[in-house]
Amino acid sequence: MNKKYHIHTFGCQMNVHDSEKIAGVFSETGYQEASGFNEADVIVLNTCSIREKAEQKFYSELGRLKKIKKNNPNLKIAVAGCIAQQKGGKLFERFPYIDFIFGPNNIDKLQIWVTGNTVNSALEDNPDYSIKLIPAKREGRIRAWVSIIYGCNNFCAYCVVPFTRGREMSRRVSDIYNEIQSLAEQGFKEITLLGQNVNSYGKNLKITVDFPDLLKEIHKIEGIERIRFVTSHPRDLSDKLIEAMRDLPKVCEHIHLPIQSGSDMILNLMNRGYTYKEYRIKINNLRNAVHDIAITTDIITGFPGETEEDFQHTVAALSEIEYDGIFAFKYSKRPDTKALDLPNHVEDKVKSERLKKILDLQETITYKKNIRLKSELVEILVEGYSETDANKLTGRTRTNKIVNLYGEKEDIGKLIKIKILEAKLHSLFGEKVLT
Template sequence: MNKNLDISHEESLKQKRIMDKLSEQIKGKGLKYFVSTFGCQMNAHDSEKLKGILEQIGYVPATEEKDADFVIYNTCCVRENAELKVYGRLGALKNSKKRNPNMLIALCGCMMQQDTVIKEIKRAYRHVDILFGTHNLYKLAELIQTRLDTGKMVIDIWENYKEIVEDLPSIRKYKFKSSVNVMFGCNNFCTYCIVPYVRGRERSRKPEDIMNEIKELVEDGVKEITLLGQNVNSYGKSLDNPITFAELIQEIEKIDGLERIRFMTSHPKDLSDELIEVIGNSKKLCNHIHLPFQSGSTKVLKKMNRRYTKEQYLELVDKIKAVRKNVALTTDIIVGFPGETEEDFMDTIDVVKKVEFDNAFTFLYSVRTGTPAATMENQVPENVAKERFNRLLEVLDEIVHKKACDKVGSTYDVLVEQVNKQNNDLVSGRLESNHLVHFKGNEDLIGKIVPVNIIESKGYYLLGELAE
């Protein structure tokens, strides 16, 4: 065992000892926790680990924040609006803490990696008990213990990661599907994005650790996994024994009992021919690829530091479609990036029409302090950006509706996720293409993959009936 593995193993054992000690104080008292997650799937997966630690030490979940004895906000700083929401809710928690003086409040995630945020919390939100960042969430139990022992605000923010600590508890949202981190951090430095500054540099998990985690999940009933990373296509480059993402998927595919594999996020500049070949040959990869293009203008892409052109992106799409019939493609698009002209915007529309995406996450460009784009000249006026954004949505809606209508009349396997929230006679699930479908059924179907005839499209969701 090498030195890094020794450190990671020792840290894992240390945290488990602290959890055991804390559980003697907390377990059986009926203390409740509530975790609010802002931002991406990476944050959602981190929150599952936070819940696992809290339940290990004796907290039980609260259905509402107002009833909780321990509140955690797992924050996001990609967009200013997410930060404002956190500050607003923190202000409201001040009254909750007056009613329950023993209540603990913790903040973690990307916002906490910014010095300006820490200064603001210390200045205006002294009722917060624990602050930690993106690199050390595994230390939650230790931070709670420190807070209980000292009675003072605990701040533990790391500028860089020290080690990847494995084998800690997690509470999954679904019994039958789960996300698995394959790597952390990002080296891309897109000029609009603050993630590399708050998540740190890329570091890949060892393939054997990933494989062991997935095998344990499958033994626990998981049928579908989503491999997570800021840029999964560059997986393996930081390892002592490099392995490509394509090779990792091929190994994961060999795991008996695993039925579906997804991955995100995929950066076009690193999507290799090797991975495209695996996409074409795989029997378990879902027929859905999320491939952000952000802008259709090569000029804007250069200013974004995306390191591919419009033509290269379209070529990648053609390669994927050549090896995967009827593949569902989804994407991310930013409108109103500094310097974007009407011609640049029409290039974006052109890509949308040529690719015919099944869905897209669309964003108005948002200034993030600390990123190069924040100080670029020719910021697009808000009214111009919004007008373009609305035109983009009109084009997308028509294409998304058309692609969904193409599903009508065919039968697809659906992983049933839950009883429909609006109609208890229906259940809801997802096709491999990630389309949401509702059909008549009961809770006995939850977690099963069943054939469903698609009978109607509602644009952003489908209606179906269980195939006989």
């Protein structure tokens, strides 16, 4: 009988897509997907260490697995992702029931372990990782993630990513093109290009190519109707990219541009490489070039040294820019990062209060922006049935807003025109417009 695997993913889109690759390796090796922990012969925890909370969630899940393994001693447990890379062999000391540990840039090595070889870790530098073709077992059939660059060279003072995912490594244009071409042939309609900083794409390649050039190449692929990308570093967002977004119809009118703080003093301490004024100019340029572009961002509250005045600059930035949505978090101490050694760490209570203020303010802005869409005609790509109401279909606008509607099964996978009837905070409701 075939063996079965189960993957539990923590963290960001990067990890979600890495888990698709991990599933791809298992499938190629003849494994089937288990319905849950109890049915699995192998369990992989794909970990995230971006914040302390994510790390704690992993440890509590690992504790649960200890009990499962006690009842089923043949169960194999693997730990992948950023915590695996960061803690390495120390995990074996604390949790001797772990069988294999591998880092985000060593997913290709999983096969060696899965096929029964006696290795217990894959954490070493893997300079050829970007040219490895790892098959992904994708979660959907309509939208797909495609990695274009791994790692990050920026060393923002709060961020653990350069220590866990290593330095930037761009994938070759031809590999990316072929992967997307194959996705188009399988019927995928939308792709999201993934990287910690997509705007750095191409810097380490032998040929001269940058991110806007890559977008132009991908744009030629027939069958792909929409192109998205995450994440853009504001410092590296070029005029050339803004022009590409303006001129390439398949590139959706949405950008995620993390500001992190509205205070120049804090941005400097964070090592972000831009001032609020410089960031603001880029927002203006985007809005002037790309009609009705949606802009989302990330915010950290209570970074070391953040005074009430600094925080008010962030509040003012949110009011001035009026983002479509934000991801906001309290500053979290991360190992190896520069921010650990900064003076004047902010009390947790203050961080929480500031976070609440930011989230409350953004709710009013998001809702106000959604209300403006009422009676508008928009195009959505129908992704499937709604998770919260199985009678409704769900899709996204080009600006990445969720729209629910009543419709036919045949609409799934199609671009359809919708009239927005109702606006809520986190989604819109609409009806199909017959064309």
